[in-house]
Amino acid sequence: MRFLADESCDFAAVRALRAIGEDVLAVSEFERRSVDEHLMALALAENRILITEDKDFGWLAFAANRDSPGIILIRFPVSAPATLGTAIQQILTGYGERLHHSFVVLQPGVVRITARPRGD
Numbered sequence: 001m002r003f004l005a006d007e008s009c010d011f012a013a014v015r016a017l018r019a020i021g022e023d024v025l026a027v028s029e030f031e032r033r034s035v036d037e038h039l040m041a042l043a044l045a046e047n048r049i050l051i052t053e054d055k056d057f058g059w060l061a062f063a064a065n066r067d068s069p070g071i072i073l074i075r076f077p078v079s080a081p082a083t084l085g086t087a088i089q090q091i092l093t094g095y096g097e098r099l100h101h102s103f104v105v106l107q108p109g110v111v112r113i114t115a116r117p118r119g120d
Helices: 011-019 036-045 056-062 081-099
Strands: 002-005 023-026 049-052 071-074 102-107 110-115
Touching: 002 011, 002 036, 011 023, 011 081, 036 049, 036 056, 056 071, 056 102, 071 081, 081 102, 081 110
Parallel strands: 002 023, 002 049, 049 071, 071 102
Antiparallel strands: 102 110
């Protein structure tokens, strides 16, 4: 799978995905102060699932009906970053292709997947 890690994304997620051979483009490595709409367009153009901690992407996906290859919203408390890498690897193993064109909320011990309609 291919991923785009928003600059708000904890880099532990990027390292964990790269460690298992996934293609991860990390925004923090090439841009500062990115614009959410541009990241959604980049994810769509490059068929990358967006990984973020920014709840605004939920608004873009549902209220603004922006199409995307999928979004993973990470909601880990500051006290639980050590388990983030393992959790992100586990959702790939457990859910794989279900992540495409879905909105996923990843919390410690919880994964919620909502299939969403594609934008117009």
